[in-house]
Amino acid sequence: MRNHEVDFNYFSQEDLLDSGCFDMQRIMDVVEQTLLAFEKGSIMFPEKIVQIFDPHTQERINCLPATMLDEKICGMKWVSVFPDNPRKYDLQNLCAIFVLSEIEHGFPVAVMDGTLASNMRVGAVGAVAAKYLxxxxxxxxxxxxxxxxxxxxxxxxxxxxxxxxxxxxxxxxxxxxxxxxxxxxxxxxxxxxxxxxxxxxxxxxxxxxxxxxxxxxxxxxxxxxxxxxxxxxxxxxxxxxxxxxxxxxxxxxxxxxxxxxxxxxxxxxxxxxxxxxxxxxxxxxxxxxxxxxxxxxxxxxxxxxAVGLSYLDVAIALTMYRKARDAGVGKSLALQHKMIFEHPDIAKKIRL
Ligand SMILES: NC(=O)c1ccc[n+]([C@@H]2O[C@H](COP(=O)([O-])OP(=O)(O)OC[C@H]3O[C@@H](n4cnc5c(N)ncnc54)[C@H](O)[C@@H]3O)[C@@H](O)[C@H]2O)c1
CATH class of the missing domain: 3.40.50.720 (NAD(P)-binding Rossmann-like Domain)
Structure with missing residues (x-):
C-alpha cells in the first residue's frame, strides 16, 4: 500500500539567516541566470493577483506565482505591502511568505519566510544593473x-x-x-x-x-x-x-x-x-x-x-530553500499522515 504521508519543510527567516542564505553575490548570480532562463522560455510566469484594501494608502496583498520548469518547482510569493506601517505603527512595510511545490506529483516541499528573498531581490537587481551601468x-x-x-x-x-x-x-x-x-x-x-x-x-x-x-x-x-x-x-x-x-x-x-x-x-x-x-x-x-x-x-x-519580476523571487526562494535544507535547519511538518478516508476513525469525525 502506498504511503500517503505529505510533509514539507518550514523555514523561518532566522533559519535562512543561520544557514548562510544572506549571500548577496550568490543572489546576484541567481538574478542573472534567471533573467536568461526566462528569455529561453524555461519559466512559467502568469499574471499576479492583486487585492488592494485601501486605494488611498495602497495597502495590499498580492499573490505572485512562477514555475521553474528546469528545476520542476512551482512557487508562489504571498506578499503584503502596507506603506503606512513604519510611520504609524513602527512595523515593516512588507511581509512575504513562499510556498514551493514540486511538479512531479504536485506536493508542497517548503513553506518559508519570503521577506528576506524579496528584499534581497530588490537590492540584487539594482546591483546587477550597476554591474553593467x-x-x-x-x-x-x-x-x-x-x-x-x-x-x-x-x-x-x-x-x-x-x-x-x-x-x-x-x-x-x-x-x-x-x-x-x-x-x-x-x-x-x-x-x-x-x-x-x-x-x-x-x-x-x-x-x-x-x-x-x-x-x-x-x-x-x-x-x-x-x-x-x-x-x-x-x-x-x-x-x-x-x-x-x-x-x-x-x-x-x-x-x-x-x-x-x-x-x-x-x-x-x-x-x-x-x-x-x-x-x-x-x-x-x-x-x-x-x-x-x-x-x-x-x-x-x-x-x-525596476518594478520587480516575481519569478526572480521564486528563483531566489528556491536557492534559499536548497541551502537551508542542506544545512539541516528548519522543521519538517506533516500536512497529512493519510488520505482522508484512510483514517481508521474517519466515520466518527464526519458531520453531515
Ligand atoms: N522596485 C521594486 O521592486 C520594489 C520592491 C519593494 C519595494 N519597493 C518600493 O520601495 C520603496 C521603499 O520601500 P521600503 O520597504 O524601503 O520602505 P520603508 O518604509 O522601509 O522606507 C521608506 C523610506 O522612505 C523615506 N521617505 C519617505 N518619504 C520621504 C521624503 N519625502 N523624503 C525623503 N525620504 C522619504 C523614509 O524616511 C524611509 O526611510 C517603496 O516605495 C516600496 O513600494 C520597490
Missing part, C-alpha cells in the same frame, strides 16, 4: 530613503562596486539615518557614512551612484544633482523630477513592458506622452545576455528602474 571606479553612493530597500541596495551595490567608500544618506527622520548607519557600518567597516539630516541635495549631489528608495510620491531627486557619469537606481514610485529622465543618456528597466503600466516616474511620463518605447535603451536581460551594451563612456548619465 555604473562607473567601474564608483566611490560615492547617495540615498534618499533609509528603509529596508535602501539597506539592501547599499549591500548589493558594494558587491557590484567594491570601490565604493563614501555613503551619504537622507531620510524623513534623523533617527532613520542613524539606524541605517548603525545597522550597516559593522558590515561595511571600510565605508564612510555621512548622515545629512534629511538634506537630499547633500546626499545626492556629485554621487557616482544614486538610489531613491522612498515611500514618497514626489519629485524628490532634482536633475541638477545628477552629475555626468552617474548611475541612478530608482526603486520606489514617483521619486524624481522628469528632467532626471530626460537628461539621461540611457534608460534601462528590469522590464519596460511592466514598468510602463505602473506608477513610477517613467510610467507617469509614458502615460502623459512624454516618453516612448523608443527612448528605452534596454531591458536588463539584454545587458546580461550581451545583446546590448552597458555603459559606453565615463560621461553617460544612466537611469535604471
Amino acid at each position: 555604473a562607473k567601474k571606479d564608483a566611490q560615492t553612493i547617495g540615498f534618499i530613503g533609509a528603509g529596508e530597500q535602501a539597506k539592501m541596495h547599499l549591500l548589493a551595490m558594494k558587491v557590484a562596486r567594491p570601490s565604493l567608500k563614501i555613503c551619504r544618506v537622507s531620510a524623513l527622520s534623523k533617527a532613520e539615518e542613524h539606524e541605517f548607519i548603525a545597522q550597516l557600518s559593522p558590515v561595511l567597516p571600510d565605508m564612510q557614512f555621512i548622515p545629512t539630516k534629511g538634506d537630499a541635495k547633500s546626499a545626492m549631489e556629485d554621487a557616482d551612484i544614486l538610489v531613491t528608495a522612498t515611500s514618497a510620491q514626489a519629485p524628490l531627486l532634482k536633475a541638477d544633482w545628477v552629475k555626468p557619469g552617474a548611475f541612478y537606481s530608482h526603486v520606489g514610485g514617483w521619486e524624481d523630477e522628469y528632467a532626471v529622465v530626460t537628461q539621461s543618456d540611457k534608460i534601462v528597466c528590469d522590464d519596460w513592458k511592466t514598468v510602463m503600466h505602473r506608477t513610477q516616474t517613467l510610467s507617469r511620463m509614458y502615460k502623459e506622452g512624454l516618453l516612448g518605447s523608443h527612448d528605452l535603451h534596454a531591458d536588463l536581460y539584454e545587458l546580461v545576455a550581451g545583446d546590448k551594451p552597458g555603459r559606453e563612456s565615463e560621461q553617460e548619465r544612466i537611469y535604471f528602474n
Whole structure:
C-alpha cells in the first residue's frame, strides 16, 4: 500500500539567516541566470493577483506565482505591502511568505519566510544593473530613503562596486539615518557614512551612484544633482523630477513592458506622452545576455528602474530553500499522515 504521508519543510527567516542564505553575490548570480532562463522560455510566469484594501494608502496583498520548469518547482510569493506601517505603527512595510511545490506529483516541499528573498531581490537587481551601468571606479553612493530597500541596495551595490567608500544618506527622520548607519557600518567597516539630516541635495549631489528608495510620491531627486557619469537606481514610485529622465543618456528597466503600466516616474511620463518605447535603451536581460551594451563612456548619465519580476523571487526562494535544507535547519511538518478516508476513525469525525 502506498504511503500517503505529505510533509514539507518550514523555514523561518532566522533559519535562512543561520544557514548562510544572506549571500548577496550568490543572489546576484541567481538574478542573472534567471533573467536568461526566462528569455529561453524555461519559466512559467502568469499574471499576479492583486487585492488592494485601501486605494488611498495602497495597502495590499498580492499573490505572485512562477514555475521553474528546469528545476520542476512551482512557487508562489504571498506578499503584503502596507506603506503606512513604519510611520504609524513602527512595523515593516512588507511581509512575504513562499510556498514551493514540486511538479512531479504536485506536493508542497517548503513553506518559508519570503521577506528576506524579496528584499534581497530588490537590492540584487539594482546591483546587477550597476554591474553593467555604473562607473567601474564608483566611490560615492547617495540615498534618499533609509528603509529596508535602501539597506539592501547599499549591500548589493558594494558587491557590484567594491570601490565604493563614501555613503551619504537622507531620510524623513534623523533617527532613520542613524539606524541605517548603525545597522550597516559593522558590515561595511571600510565605508564612510555621512548622515545629512534629511538634506537630499547633500546626499545626492556629485554621487557616482544614486538610489531613491522612498515611500514618497514626489519629485524628490532634482536633475541638477545628477552629475555626468552617474548611475541612478530608482526603486520606489514617483521619486524624481522628469528632467532626471530626460537628461539621461540611457534608460534601462528590469522590464519596460511592466514598468510602463505602473506608477513610477517613467510610467507617469509614458502615460502623459512624454516618453516612448523608443527612448528605452534596454531591458536588463539584454545587458546580461550581451545583446546590448552597458555603459559606453565615463560621461553617460544612466537611469535604471525596476518594478520587480516575481519569478526572480521564486528563483531566489528556491536557492534559499536548497541551502537551508542542506544545512539541516528548519522543521519538517506533516500536512497529512493519510488520505482522508484512510483514517481508521474517519466515520466518527464526519458531520453531515
Ligand atoms: N522596485 C521594486 O521592486 C520594489 C520592491 C519593494 C519595494 N519597493 C518600493 O520601495 C520603496 C521603499 O520601500 P521600503 O520597504 O524601503 O520602505 P520603508 O518604509 O522601509 O522606507 C521608506 C523610506 O522612505 C523615506 N521617505 C519617505 N518619504 C520621504 C521624503 N519625502 N523624503 C525623503 N525620504 C522619504 C523614509 O524616511 C524611509 O526611510 C517603496 O516605495 C516600496 O513600494 C520597490
